[in-house]
Amino acid sequence: MEAFKFIQKKTIIHILDPRTKLLLAIIYSILAIIFEEIFILFFVFLSLFPFILAGQLFKKWIKSIRGMTFLFLLLIIFNTLFSTFSRSISMIIRIMIMVSSFSLFFLTVHPDDLMLSLLSLKVPYNIAFSFSLSFRFVPTIAIEAQNIIDAQKSRGYEMEQGGLISQARNLIPLLIPLIVCSLKRAFHIAESLDSRAFGSTKNRTYYYSIKYAKKDWLLTIILISLFIFGVIVKIFPEFLPTWFYWKLKV
Amino acid sequence: MNLIEFQNFCFRYDHSEDFVLKDININIDSGKFILMCGITGSGKTSLVRAMNGLIPQFYHGEIKGNVLVKGKNTKNVPTSTLSRDVGLVFQNPENQLIAMNVEREIAFGPENIGVPWDEMDSRIKECIKITDIEHLRKKAPFEISGGEQQRVAIASILALQPEIIIFDEPTSLLDPKSAIQILNLLKKILLEKKVSTIIVIEHRLDIVLPLADEIILVDKGRILEQGEAHNVINGEKFLNSGVNIPKCVSVFQQLMNQNIFSGKLPISIEETKNLINSIK
DSSP, rough: OOOGGGOOEEEEHHHHHHHHHHHHHHHHHHHHHOOOOOOHHHHHTTHHHHHHHHOOOEEEEEEEETTTTHHHHHHHHHHHHHHHHHHHHHHHHHHHHHHHHHHHHHHHHHHHHHHHHHHHOOHHHHHHHHHHHHHHHHHHHHHHHHHHHHHTTTTTTSSSSHHHHHHHHTTHHHHHHHHHHHHHHHHHHHHHHHHHTSSSSOOOOOOOOOOOHHHHHHHHHHHHHHHHHHHHHHOOOOGGGGGOOOOOOO | OOOEEEEEEEEEEETOOOOOOOEOOOOEEOOOEEEEOOOOTSSHHHHHHHHTTHHHSSEEEEEEEEEEEEEEEESSSSSHHHTTEEEESOOGGGTTSSSSSSSHHHOOOOOOOHHHHHHHHHHHHHHHHTTGGGTTSSGGGGOOOHHHHHHHHHHHHHHOOOOOEEEEEETSSOOOOHHHHHHHHHHHHHTTTTSSSSEEEESOHHGGGGOOOOOEEEEEEEEEEEEEEEHHHTTTHHTTTTTTTOOHHHHHHOOOOOOOOOOOOOOOOHHHHHHHHHHO
């Protein structure tokens, strides 16, 4: 979850329009999906680094990658067993590209701006608002979950005891109160929204607005060029030197 | 003119067997600080829900009679429209704050009713000034204290510029010092004519009584008494209602029972001081 938690900073990446960063995440993910070659994926991955560094997100990014070690191990084991080791490496880089590009988006876009960018993409207000509301209540529900854990622990509850199945069963005393509390909270929130004129007029105004600036256009052009180049390379593999298509023998 | 008028109003929630509000006939006038008190479960929250249309628009059930808000029947007008006339601040500010920073939070109400940008900006500045939260402007709601959250919740309702604001136990989650600050803020809002009328549900009568012009005493879903604060305090019904009677009132009441004192019971420290001086 840490990989997707917004932190307020004033770097060039934070200032960019959310739509540009969404485009970046989408284009990088598409590139990660269409290619399978280790070297190409590696270069795509490397090209994300300037963005991560410019956004001062290196530490957060390392944390999120480290958090996926278990997944990487699984990928290596299953791919080597059922396919090749070489494929497992490309899968790992592919996932790293997708996670990095989307965490770049979520780490640098204010949840309220996220709503504005969804609105500009013609998403209905109610849906865009629910999306930003869910971000707002992540810390609140995390605190609530911690309170429930503490309350249950103080009554002798042990979460980490037993094997995998009994640990999963141990989650029930946490999940049930958490779900009940969240439903109750949702009801209170709805009541409070109604009392603040939510949905009273179709001609809603906005205090904040997002603008596509010159730097956004510049990055958009670069991203689209990169995408076109990627598609060309995919269609005409001879476009790149042969060493780009090198594979591990196993 | 009556801002809110209850006409033989009764209400029963869908999920309950009994009526929670019975034969309510009260009028809320402008220019008043009204204290609503009663023991837990007496129907205070249901009563305020009926004032801004949450009953019957949000909470469904069986209704008899009518509630009129500035002449508009709450049965026919949605709560979101009534919110321009009646603002409601809830007990837990955490559930009311829905934006990621204070400024956006205050803008939310005016945005919903389509206020133009310039006016919205001036409303936000004014609300921030009166609730004294300039230093919190860019902070997230979960980063600030309970008292500060409550101030933000108040500012966000003020920005809608309703004529009446209702506070449902605004200090129940606060320490005594913050509670006094919040209640004084409410009085300031009324004195500076930011709203016409304030209705507060409060259990800490010792700090809210000195501010109240009028008291509505609720018990078992009925209005036990409504009237000028001194008159209600001096009545039998108030003293036997089970509410948390302030020390200054209870001491003089005991003196009265022992025929040592006769006269009007004091409702504030200031009045108690004057009374003691006059006895001397």
